[in-house]
Each structure stands twice: as structure tokens, then as C-alpha cells.
Amino acid sequence: MITFNRVRSSILKAKDHRRQLLGIHETDVLRASIAEAPHFRALLSEIQAEAERARREPAPELSFTDFHLFAAQGTRIEYEKPYFERRGRLLALALEAWLHPEQKDLDALQNEIWMLCNEYSWALPAHLPYTLEGVASSRVTMPEVVDLFASETAHALAETLYLLEGRLNPWVVHRVREEIERRIFRPMFDTPNTFPWESSTNNWSAVCGGAVGMAALLLVDDRERLAGMTDRVIRAMGSFLEGYEDDGCCAEGVGYWNYGFGYYVYFAEMLYEFTNGKLNLLQGDKIRRIASFPAAVALTAPLYVNFSDCSETYVPNTGLVSRLHRRLGQPVPEMTAVPSLHADHCYRFPHTVRNLLWTDASLLHQPAAEGTFTFPDTAWIIDKHRLAGGLFAFAAKGGHNDEPHNHNDLGHFILHAAGETLLSDLGAGVYTRDYFREGRYTYLHNASEGHSVPLINGLPQAADREHEAAVLKQEVAPDSRLVYSLDLTGAYPKNSGLRSYIRTFEWSGQAEREEAHLRVNDSFTFAEAVNGVEEFFISLQRPILSPGSVTWRGQTGEVKLTYDADTFSAEAEVIESLDHGSHPLTVHRLRLRAGRVPGEASWSFLFTARAL
Missing domain, CATH: 2.70.98.70 (Beta-galactosidase; Chain A, domain 5)
Structure with a gap:
């Protein structure tokens, strides 16, 4: 158990805490190696194509008609398809700009960011009250509902600011900080009341907590406030781990292992970098067993044992797996390629970014363990x-x-x-x-x-x-x-x-x-x-x-x-x-x-x- 005293001390004493939060050291050398690596060729081509499409085509609308369909008839895809397409456009435009620091025209990216900031709520209709009576009795307003996707949006925007520091218009930077503060940080951290997911023992506590926690590490300058925020996120991460038995099996399946434990790892590694290794959430036998789960359930790529709500096909995020192997020495599942930009229809920001930053090419094409x-x-x-x-x-x-x-x-x-x-x-x-x-x-x-x-x-x-x-x-x-x-x-x-x-x-x-x-x-x-x-x-x-x-x-x-x-x-x-x-x-x-x-x-x- 990590006490608040230890969290606070580590946060307050951290030096140059933001310089290398993603493990990026020699940025220009890293960009060059990514550009030259054969295993990234297809992904880089997809990023470029999607960024060009985002500059050429208008962003899809999020209409009231589609927003209301979940309450009216219980269907989700009509609203979620354009919602996630917007996140895909952000991801592609942000990565293309980071990969090409000479790029001066960032209007398409900045307009995409501005448009996301204009959305009524970053939470999906499926996670909002279904009726106006429910809206009226909610502890927070609808723009302040912190769900999986509101958290992920906050993190994606915060990390975009981090990757492109000094290159975005100050108005855009100010707007992002303002919206994350209003929609995420205040409703979550400025009250002792909690969101239900903070005590959840499934993927929600890790995804919401991890995404919000990374956004805080990237944006919050007040160290005392950041210490309290980090402590609360770490407690949510503890709830997440309680959902795993000691054997390390993810009863939700490997897809949800990737989702929940992935965000756990992303936050853990950023916190590790922030505190110069003083706070390490990737320790202990249970963590090592959880990290080994994909290798155990891997079949012939891309097939997996898929009990529960899990697809039988799964393409591992090579960055996540590589980092766990590097840190814990755990076995890896068969990985035949770096995932496509479109492998995740939700276009979650940290998966693709860490695939580029963390993938160890020597781990590709290893056969599944017997x-x-x-x-x-x-x-x-x-x-x-x-x-x-x-x-x-x-x-x-x-x-x-x-x-x-x-x-x-x-x-x-x-x-x-x-x-x-x-x-x-x-x-x-x-x-x-x-x-x-x-x-x-x-x-x-x-x-x-x-x-x-x-x-x-x-x-x-x-x-x-x-x-x-x-x-x-x-x-x-x-x-x-x-x-x-x-x-x-x-x-x-x-x-x-x-x-x-x-x-x-x-x-x-x-x-x-x-x-x-x-x-x-x-x-x-x-x-x-x-x-x-x-x-x-x-x-x-x-x-x-x-x-x-x-x-x-x-x-x-x-x-x-x-x-x-x-x-x-x-x-x-x-x-x-x-x-x-x-x-x-x-x-x-x-x-x-x-x-x-x-x-x-x-x-x-x-x-x-x-x-x-």
C-alpha cells in the first residue's frame, strides 16, 4: 500500500518532472528511428492518410437526433461512430504534427481540438442519465460527468499539448486547460463525493483513473494539489486490482485486459517517470501474473481464448507488451505486427502513441508459448x-x-x-x-x-x-x-x-x-x-x-x-x-x-x- 505521505513526498520532491514523462529522451533521434523502422511503415502511412483526410473533409456532426437515440431506443452506434471518428482525427493530426516538427500549418489540428472542446459532454449518452428527471437529480451537470470517454478525451487533449508544447496557439492551449479543469478536475477532485467507478473492481477504475491521473500529471502545476489528485487516482487503481484474483486472470478477457490494465500501466509508467522512480505501481507477484495473462491465452495470431465479452481476434499493443517485458521480464504473446491506426475503433490515444514510443522490434514474430x-x-x-x-x-x-x-x-x-x-x-x-x-x-x-x-x-x-x-x-x-x-x-x-x-x-x-x-x-x-x-x-x-x-x-x-x-x-x-x-x-x-x-x-x- 502506498500511503499519502509517500505520495506527497515523492510529488513534492520530483525534479524536472515533466521533461521525460513519456520516456522520450533524444526526441529528434527517436523521430528519425521511428521514420526508418520497417515495422512502423504501415502505421505511419495510415497516420499520414488519416491526417490528410481530416484536413480535406469536414468533421462529422454530433447531432441531437443521434444523441437522443440511446434514451429513445437503446442503440449506441449512431452517436458513437462520429464521436470516435473525431478522436481518430485528433490522434492522426497530433501524431503527424509531432512526427514532423517542421510542420507550420496546424489549423486543422487546432480546429479539431476546438471542436472537441465545444461538445456538449465528453461522456457518451450510454453513461448519462436516460431522462431529464435523472439529469436534474444528478450530482454533476452533464458536461461534468466523468466516464471512460470523458477521461480518455481529457488525456488525449492533455497529451497533445505535451507533445506539441510551444507550437499550438496559446488560445487553444488555454481552452483545453479550461475545459479539462471544468469538465474533469473540478467535479472529481474539488469535492469529497466520488464517482461510482472510483470503487469499481473492473476496467472503469483503471481507465478513468489512469486517464485522469495522466492528464493531471501533464497539466497541474500546483504540487500540493497534484499530490492529493494522485493519491485519489492511486486508490482507484487499488480498487481495479481488487477485481483480479491472485492468479492474474482477467475474467473480462484479453481485450479488457488491454483496456483496463493498459491504462493502469500507462499511468503507472508516467507516475514512475514523474517521481524519478520513487512511486512504482508495477511491483509484486500479482502484477507480474496479470502481465503474463496475454501470453497464456494467446493462440495462433491473431486468435485468443475469448471467454466473456471478448473478441476471438486481438492484436496486442506492441508498446504495452514491450514495456511490460522490459520492466517485469514477463513472456509475450505472438505479435506479428504493430497494430493499425484503425485497430481500435475508439482511437484511444495512449495505445498508438506508446506503440510508437515503446515497441521493441526484437519481440515481434515470437511464437505463442506452449x-x-x-x-x-x-x-x-x-x-x-x-x-x-x-x-x-x-x-x-x-x-x-x-x-x-x-x-x-x-x-x-x-x-x-x-x-x-x-x-x-x-x-x-x-x-x-x-x-x-x-x-x-x-x-x-x-x-x-x-x-x-x-x-x-x-x-x-x-x-x-x-x-x-x-x-x-x-x-x-x-x-x-x-x-x-x-x-x-x-x-x-x-x-x-x-x-x-x-x-x-x-x-x-x-x-x-x-x-x-x-x-x-x-x-x-x-x-x-x-x-x-x-x-x-x-x-x-x-x-x-x-x-x-x-x-x-x-x-x-x-x-x-x-x-x-x-x-x-x-x-x-x-x-x-x-x-x-x-x-x-x-x-x-x-x-x-x-x-x-x-x-x-x-x-x-x-x-x-x-x-x-
Whole structure:
């Protein structure tokens, strides 16, 4: 624990505190190396193209009609698309100006900054009160709501001033400082009242706290005030870390690891530089385990184990990963390229800036780590083997059904064959108002029916903390089989008629046969003599059905399921959905229906994965 006495002392004693806050030492040499580096070529081209487009085309409008749509019908994308496009224009124009210090014409950038300062609220409609009654009873006015995106906007503007110090019109600099003071610093720091996210144990506390904290380090000259502000941010960071168990697993998935822990690291490193190393938030075994998470869940690039609201594709921010490796020596996931400017549709400022400043090219193109990775507190397990044809991997999860960005998915699993994930997790759906309210589990992506788990007597798994799994066994058998057994009885509602449900996974990769095997054993005890069970298996590949077998075939690998045709009738279902970005997503769900299941029953499914 870092005490306020230590925070204050370190802030007050810091010398030349702003000279190298981003770790920039010889600026001209750094710019030249960035310009000449082959791994930055594509990103620099994108920055230039987007900056030219921003100078040529007018910024998109943020209309009242689009602003009001979230309250009126619960949709977000109509307002958020132009909102984030504005942030992308700022990022490109600011970076292009920093990369080319000889550039004199900064009108487009300054107009972009001025336009952002004119926005009604930097917070998104989804994070504001839905009604005028709610607005009237709010502790702060709508321009003073400090949410994820208000915080990120403040930081982006503050860092733009820092990177272009002495080059922007003093009126623009004054306006930015005035707006950040009015919208962010006063409502957050000039009152003992807190925003709810300050005690949140998910990504909000790190993102909001980290972004606001960096803006303060960049802008606030009063050291006594800055000490108090920094102490409050550090307390929010403590709340964020409480959301992680000691095993370091991010239950929200690698995308949210990148988001929450990324901002934690960005703030931690700026604070470290500001205080000349006196305040170091990147210490301890738990931090090292959190930093190792992406390497554990990495599959064949760009694929990852993606339980919860996480995309199965993720491109690591090479700057963030490089800095963690440098500071902590942690393993890195496979990184094939520096992310595109457009990889993050929100255009978050620190990701791209740190990719340029911190990326270690020697860490690119390293293969994903192999072996068994266990997270005992969160009850995740991942096992990876590199066989002929590529990487083969299995992942499964226990836990409970009230996790951050929860899906009702206890006992769900992923199967990766020769570089392709063929038994899948659907990840996040389209975020709407109802997605985070009572209707959350009507969405396929979040519901039990969208995961490779069964329906019991017509009932799916239920949400809430009381519905949990218990790990019964986790071991590597003498024949190198990984055995992972879960008691899933508690995952289902009490009126399901279920007395006991045990799911056991047996997984092995066989180099001599150039294939991997997963056996899933399900054992049930029921209260009634006759029951119904429907086993679901989820894929993004069309299943090929034959009597007693099903095959999912990709471009480089395939998985074949063998089951008892006397027990089950098979049905392949096609469900049209939308991914998180509102793009069409075709889901293939295999339904194996067992009728008239007796009071005690058990069966096995054998999955054989091989390269094509």
C-alpha cells in the first residue's frame, strides 16, 4: 500500500518532472528511428492518410437526433461512430504534427481540438442519465460527468499539448486547460463525493483513473494539489486490482485486459517517470501474473481464448507488451505486427502513441508459448501443443455466473486445431442499453444457449453469483492427458430437476499421430425418472453431419466429433447474429438431443483435431 505521505513526498520532491514523462529522451533521434523502422511503415502511412483526410473533409456532426437515440431506443452506434471518428482525427493530426516538427500549418489540428472542446459532454449518452428527471437529480451537470470517454478525451487533449508544447496557439492551449479543469478536475477532485467507478473492481477504475491521473500529471502545476489528485487516482487503481484474483486472470478477457490494465500501466509508467522512480505501481507477484495473462491465452495470431465479452481476434499493443517485458521480464504473446491506426475503433490515444514510443522490434514474430496454463482462482485452464500443422489448444472455464461482463458459460470450452478455433466462444454482441440490463441473457452471445453447454430439462444455466462451478480435479495423468473435472450442478436453476452434473475433460496432444484428442464426459443424477438433455456445441464453421459423427472443417484444420447415435439425434442450426462491431455473424450450433434420460445417466463425446 502506498500511503499519502509517500505520495506527497515523492510529488513534492520530483525534479524536472515533466521533461521525460513519456520516456522520450533524444526526441529528434527517436523521430528519425521511428521514420526508418520497417515495422512502423504501415502505421505511419495510415497516420499520414488519416491526417490528410481530416484536413480535406469536414468533421462529422454530433447531432441531437443521434444523441437522443440511446434514451429513445437503446442503440449506441449512431452517436458513437462520429464521436470516435473525431478522436481518430485528433490522434492522426497530433501524431503527424509531432512526427514532423517542421510542420507550420496546424489549423486543422487546432480546429479539431476546438471542436472537441465545444461538445456538449465528453461522456457518451450510454453513461448519462436516460431522462431529464435523472439529469436534474444528478450530482454533476452533464458536461461534468466523468466516464471512460470523458477521461480518455481529457488525456488525449492533455497529451497533445505535451507533445506539441510551444507550437499550438496559446488560445487553444488555454481552452483545453479550461475545459479539462471544468469538465474533469473540478467535479472529481474539488469535492469529497466520488464517482461510482472510483470503487469499481473492473476496467472503469483503471481507465478513468489512469486517464485522469495522466492528464493531471501533464497539466497541474500546483504540487500540493497534484499530490492529493494522485493519491485519489492511486486508490482507484487499488480498487481495479481488487477485481483480479491472485492468479492474474482477467475474467473480462484479453481485450479488457488491454483496456483496463493498459491504462493502469500507462499511468503507472508516467507516475514512475514523474517521481524519478520513487512511486512504482508495477511491483509484486500479482502484477507480474496479470502481465503474463496475454501470453497464456494467446493462440495462433491473431486468435485468443475469448471467454466473456471478448473478441476471438486481438492484436496486442506492441508498446504495452514491450514495456511490460522490459520492466517485469514477463513472456509475450505472438505479435506479428504493430497494430493499425484503425485497430481500435475508439482511437484511444495512449495505445498508438506508446506503440510508437515503446515497441521493441526484437519481440515481434515470437511464437505463442506452449504448455498448460492454469488460473485456479478464476477456474480457467488452457493447454497448448505445437504439432505438425500448427498449434492445437484446448481451454475450459468454471467460475461463477456473475463475473465482469458475464456470460452464463460454466463448463464451456474452446478447441483450436492447426491454427483455427473450430469450437468457439462468440465473444461480445452489440452493446445496447438492454445488453447491460435485464435483457442481457436474451442475447445469444451471453446466454447459456450460445455456449457449448447443455440444456437440462429445457432450462439453460442461470445468472447470479450463487450459480457457480466447483473444480473437482485438475491434473496431468501418467499418459500426459490433462484431466479437468467440474461440478456444474450449481450452474443450473433449482427447478431443473438436477441433483448432480459432473463434466470432465480429458485432453492430449499426440505428436506421433499428429493429432489432438479431447474427450468430454458428462454424468448426471436427476430427481425424476425421466428427463431431457440437449447438448449444444458452438462453432463459426458449418458442421458436416454423418451418423454418429460431426465434422467442423476450416482452412488449415478440422475437428471430428464422435458420439453415440443411439442416444442422440443431431440437428445443425444456423443462427444469424451480429458481432460486437455490428457486423453479420453466422453462428452454427449443433444440438444433440437425448430424450427420456433416466434418473442417472452418463455419456462421452470424443473430439479428434488434426491438420488438413
